[in-house]
Amino acid sequence: MNSFGARDTLDVGDKTYEIYRLDAVPGTDKLPYSLKVLAENLLRTEDGTNITKDHIEAIANWDPSAEPSVEIQFTPARVIMQDFTGVPCIVDLATMREAVGELGGDPQKVNPLAPADLVIDHSVIADLFGREDAFERNVEIEYERNGERYQFLRWGQGAFNDFKVVPPGTGIVHQVNIEYLASVVMDRDGTAYPDTCVGTDSHTTMENGLGVLGWGVGGIEAEAAMLGQPVSMLIPRVVGFKLTGERRAGVTATDVVLTVTEMLRKHGVVGKFVEFYGDGVAEVPLANRATLGNMSPEFGSTAAIFPIDDVTIEYLRLTGRSDEQLALVEAYAKAQGMWHDPSKEPKYSEYIELDLSDVVPSIAGPKRPQDRIALDDAKSAFRKDIHNYVGEEREPAEYSKLDEAVDETFPSSDPVSLSSGNGGTPPLHSAAVGAEGRPTNPVTVRSEERGEFVIDHGAVAIAAITSCTNTSNPEVMIGAALLAKNAVEKGLASKPWVKTTMAPGSQVVTDYYDKAGLWPYLEKLGFFLVGYGCTTCIGNSGPLPEEISKAVNDNDLAVTAVLSGNRNFEGRINPDVKMNYLASPPLVIAYALAGTMDFDFESDCLGTDSDGNEVFLKDIWPSQKDISDTIANAISQEMFTKNYADVFKGDERWRNLPTPSGDTFEWDQESTYVRKPPYFDGMPAEPEPVTDISGARVLALLGDSVTTDHISPAGSIKPGTPAAQYLDSHGVDKKDYNSYGSRRGNHEVMIRGTFANIRLRNQLLDDVSGGYTRDFTNGGEQAFIYDAAQNYAEQGIPLVVLGGKEYGSGSSRDWAAKGTSLLGVRAVIAESFERIHRSNLIGMGVIPLQFPEGESAASLKLDGTETFDITGIEDLNDGKTPKTVHVTATKEGADPVEFDAVVRIDTPGEADYYRNGGILQFVLRNMLKTQ
Template sequence: MGDAIRDPFGALRTLDLNEGATSYYDLRVLEEQGLVELDKLPFSIRILLENVLRHAGGEYVNEEHVKAVASWSPTNSGADVPFMPSRVVLQDFTGVPAVVDLAAMRNGLEAMGGDPQRINPVVPADLVIDHSVQVDYFRRPDAFQLNVEREFERNRERYALLRWAQKAFENFSVVPPGTGIVHQVNLEYLASVMHRRPGPEGHVAFPDTLVGTDSHTTMVNGLGVVGWGVGGIEAEAVLLGQPYYMLLPEVVGMKLHGQLPEGATATDLVLRATELLRNHGVVGRFVEFYGAGLSNLSLPDKATLANMAPEYGATIGLFPVDRETLRYLEGTGRSPDLVERVEKVSRALHLFREDDTPDPEFTSTLELDLSTIVPSLAGPKRPQDRIDMARIRQAFGEHLPALVPSGFDLPDEVKADEPRTAESWAGEGGDVPIATGGGVRSAHRTGSRNRYRTLLWEGQEVEIGDGSIVIAAITSCTNTSNPSVMVGAGLLAKAAVEKGLQVRPWVKTSMAPGSKVVTDYLEGSGTLDDLEKLGFGVVGYGCTTCIGNSGPLPEPIHKLVEDEGLVVASVLSGNRNFEARIHPLVRANYLASPMLVVAFALAGRIDIDLYNEPLGRTPDGTPVFLADIWPSQQLIRDTVTASLRPEMYEERYAEVFEGEEHWQALPLPEESALYDWDAESTYIQNPPFFQGMNLDTPAFSDVKGARVLALLGDSVTTDHISPAGAIAKRGPAGRYLQEHGVGVVDFNTFGSRRGNHEVMMRGTFANVRIKNLLLDGKEGGYTIHLPTGEEMSIFDASMKYQAAGTPLVVLAGSEYGTGSSRDWAAKGTSLLGVKAVIATSYERIHRSNLVGMGVLPLQFRSGDSAASLGLTGHETFDISGVAPDGPEPGGTVQVVATAPDGAVTRFEALVRLDSDVDVQYYRNGGILHTVLRKMGRGEM
């Protein structure tokens, strides 16, 4: 709160709580002064208004900012606002490079003559290690223990860094591996909804707000907490006391009414909402849910919807605080004092929703009747591409031709088979379609173009083909936080086991709960044993398959799929299914509820009509259909009520920071303000960002004679740009590791090596599915070096260009940078020598991250694109209008593209530096460079 009370509007009031007298900043004072009508403001804007009101009069926030937020209306948004989050959450993939940067900043500040211990989190931060466990072992009782041991073998250096950071930095805590997923730990434990912290004169209460280094930070919006994912670069700036500068957003209201019908789950609701919101267009906007239907959703259901905000494109997906929030806090073991604080302060701040609360005004609205939700999946490569379960078989057939890898062909069209009803299967003996016996061509195959190959598997002949499911994973924060779908999966497994069903032997199954409480209530419900019998035993507590840590496929299946070019599938209860994310060889990936994950694993294939085809047969040959084992909503509710107790949360989170034996066995580093960099480490290296810096702010400069490193199409995601997943043996990063004595078996993943810039820059733009249009349809991280015309890896070309002093640009299409908030998508771009990106449109986080690394984001004017301007990527580019005074926020620059034959194309590009602060960051070379210079000059 600072050294003195700041209250230019006279809004400070006092509440009597069980915890003691507590001050708060009353928004109704602004209403009395005629600045706002609170009932008309969306709840999310009210929270931002409290934030600027509380900080007004300080270094970054003034009275005009308060008035700007107070004047928000459906037709008045876009004001430049400094947001001061109350905390930061990090996961280890993005958290480790943040810690590396902070450690490097200490070295940089010392080199400029400053005190390195001044580099310290000012805003409290919690880092949860949840992204490093990989599914190496599965379908065995010791899988969890073996995966944990392997995790520590791979990540000892990274974890040692985090142990150092926990001791070296103030306001910094680490939740050790094997505890849970960051967003679920945040929801169940870290989030307070309303803080109560010491101020200059007593305690002050205010809304819990945050930013996180994972785009699914939005899950906590289900609790009424405003927070979202940002790049690691921005998160580090917030840690160091900088505001998060944002444009006051438009707010889209989604009105919910009715209730979910029998057979529909929260996952199905999420996939439908994602589809609707993505079609409506909510990128860069807040989404806020309202209406009577909110009272028919549990808080975990709301958190599931909020979690998917990045998938529907919104910054947040907020549910206001209501009675269900209070019930959830009580049910997860929060103290009575906290529950009282949340209710009383929320009501005092006009932030508590009742069924008769007036609807706020929104920029735009859409409605969803919950009773229309049907069982669904999304795929095969985007979360917004929802498919009714009834037509998944047909949809796979439609998608199949585009999924076949180059060099392989499908059979010619064949006559379609007649649809079959469930009744027509009754009484038939023998195997189910895609049987495990002798290559029998089952009825469903008559009308398909699928290719099948017979494989000897554990002494038995099985058929693997297009549409065979090779990975089935109950994973990710989206659904493992929700007891209804997790218990539902357990009850479905129990019924399947009682019928004598088994998961198909070629399916790699796994379950990675979001917290240990999930295991507790599954045990309490008596269903964990049944999940284990079907192969869904606990393999770890972390994100696993959803972030590409699915681990290797069994070698015979890997070889068959690779050699035959088969389009095999995964089904997972996650939130991301972008190309090559789940596994490089799995080309069709589908999101589904945990219950459907189990069901499809029993079927063994994705191209099945689960309404009319049997999942399997009992030992006596009776067909078993999904309806025979699907649990009712009442049974799920009763089971959850009987098996879930607040004491489970209290017991588990009482030891949340302790860690298990492997963590405790790590050597404690010596206390030192500076990290002891190991020059031989292939995991942690001192990055070059701050080396050689001085206190002088650089001058602006135009870009002259730039070459195109990559010419990219639409919807290129950060999964395409940022290094992620497995490290290819023959790629630049794989070669680097081998040159440094690392065997292929010890490569680990790109995510685990985010603390080493040498590895990461070699993996930038190296995704096996990325298509650089400079090449003729070739996939992978390759480019054409110009003017020689030589084809080589993007990294090798970059090094060659940089050695010659040639600046680089990237040309891209619409929605550039959609996907997870990955700082390395921007860091790698910068280290590869890219000075500017020119795209048709940007995803919010990636645009901001480019600015944060000193890369200039430019946007084609409406109607323009690389294709419409006739750009081939073989031109040289000159960008003027940057020097000498710098570009104006939202202004334009002139671009001249000169073709090899001398033909010139001139066009204007919009400057996507959206504020004066963006310009300042860009000029300094990035956010952290700006902070470091300020600290070095004694300005902060």
């Protein structure tokens, strides 16, 4: 539809593009950049049903001061995935192909309707380090562990149109995105429009630095977007962030971003867009913009975006985009009022400002990205914090409150992967207190490779240059290498107990290190290349050397990690390491030289030079001129064009993988990594009527703030659990269990890990946490949730889950909804829902219901032993969504409890998904109709 007559043409050079003009809609000229992108999206995808003229007018008439209330349907231009989250998406597409064929359709018609790219970057682990062959060996081990998954992805790359895979050992998804995949303005079938992109990893927001609007979503939304379905969202509040002034000498982009993270966390930007504006924007290099965009999940915002300007164009030119593309980006942005003009300041919902000259060198820790510490205060802050980790038993991290804590990866921010056997943080032994008032417990370690040395609380066990956040930024990467050069020339060395790793986000980094002649200095300090992937930042730090790990655990030392990453939650980085600090790449090297967090770089010397003079950090810190000159001489456009010329080809290992062919995938019945899920088993071509729920039992009675982290399987697979029992029965050794993340393509493993988080408290049981419930097919005995669900399924008993406030908050994990559905849960009744998880439940055929206003399971005196009848759901068969359904909860010896639950199916599209049994079924049936 074209209600505003916005369809027009744009001439760029000798080419004409169709565009949808924003100036056809009154009011859009005053919008912030990010909302202009959304407005164009609605204008171009208006269909009169899910996207209407009213929606377009609502965004054009956006009130900056209003609370978000209008739900819109955003249709991303493309989808990007990493391998852990991407595998189940491609598993579902492969399964859909078979289902189409079984229903008489053409399997080849099942293809992504929006371009989809998958970058394999989450699987490499820094097992080996500090040696020349570390990269080669780590890649070999990666292939040994993940061969099945990689074969499947290679099949998908050949079988599906508009789906491409960037092989292992190439780079980190977000860096590959900004350096190659992102176009800023798309040209598809002659139509030009803003490049928008959702991704199955929360740090997808790195592309915001390029002016590309997008953010991390769960697998269900990603699959929907790939199949042409929109993503539901509320028109957000937009926070204007004004940058002024210039950075002082010695202050890095990392210091800026840690400062911004602290500021925005304090301000409160969860669910909002952040948009950088003002004269200072032009002074921010693109790599620094990307660093700021990348940390959006750490602020809590949905997106953190910069508008398009000359800096954007120059970066696109440097990274090898074509002249034709550069011309299109500039012409389109100017025609649509999306080109940054500091003189035309839009209205924002809220305002915040940072004078860059106020930023000081900083780190963040010991467990959250927003806990910034000025470097000058790092030693005293450590001495204060160490008391929380030594000498007394402490409470484990409050994961339920970390709504920002986990992304769609497997990581170990999930409490399941904490180091102690019972899943909690181990109690700490009493510790001696040194003369300086800090706990001390010096331990002598003898190592064949590293000699004899003493480690104590605060020892830096890991120093890792890692993560998309900083390894995409030449300024901090060159800065780190120059610092290494200066240190080596002064005769300094990394301490022998430090695990030193270098994991760049793209091969371009290796090229410019080579050209600048800086690799030998990094390697002299132990920073050998270990892989091109996320590594330490997502918990793939690999084991500490055995003798160090033993000393740490035997003596309960609180050792530390320093990494140039974006997340440092407890238990995430390494099971032996209790305190984790984020720092710029140069400071990572500085801490490897210092060897301890109990260090003041201002007053403590790093060692002595050949003449016996003390060497301080300021003596080896590179000047801004040295960094700028090295960048100018070492980085060229040719490096990007060469490295990305054949980016999907891969190395010999990738090309030699035995790969299945054919339109449909030949499932290996013995595989424990990739299995055909049952979503379409027995599915008819036309949906059967939805039915009321009768005689349902409660699988779990849960409290407030149950997150997708509590529901979704993540972290390591513990022996004795249903998932471990399944792997045992398939001949998998305990050492090869791997993680839930690596097995996301196997629904059998994932169902068994759903609701199995060790922190989950099911109130059907007293004082029991973990994946347990009462099984009323077996007299109400305690059982694993999975086992009880199987027993209920055998007897044809439907299930419900009762929840409190903010049910499903946290990252939008697809398996939180998939696992719920596959366990046989038909409805979730909660006091309130997090928006995306609510939508995901509908996408998996589970109806989200809300207790009446002011009521809860507790106020209604529901204890979970009742049977539930829910009537009124069948009204959906008439094409309308009822506002409420009637719930009757019955138990022996008590009067029935009756109430009207609010139906949280909020849009016509969601109602269609639910009537079809889920979003994939809806899309599949539509495909059959159009074939």
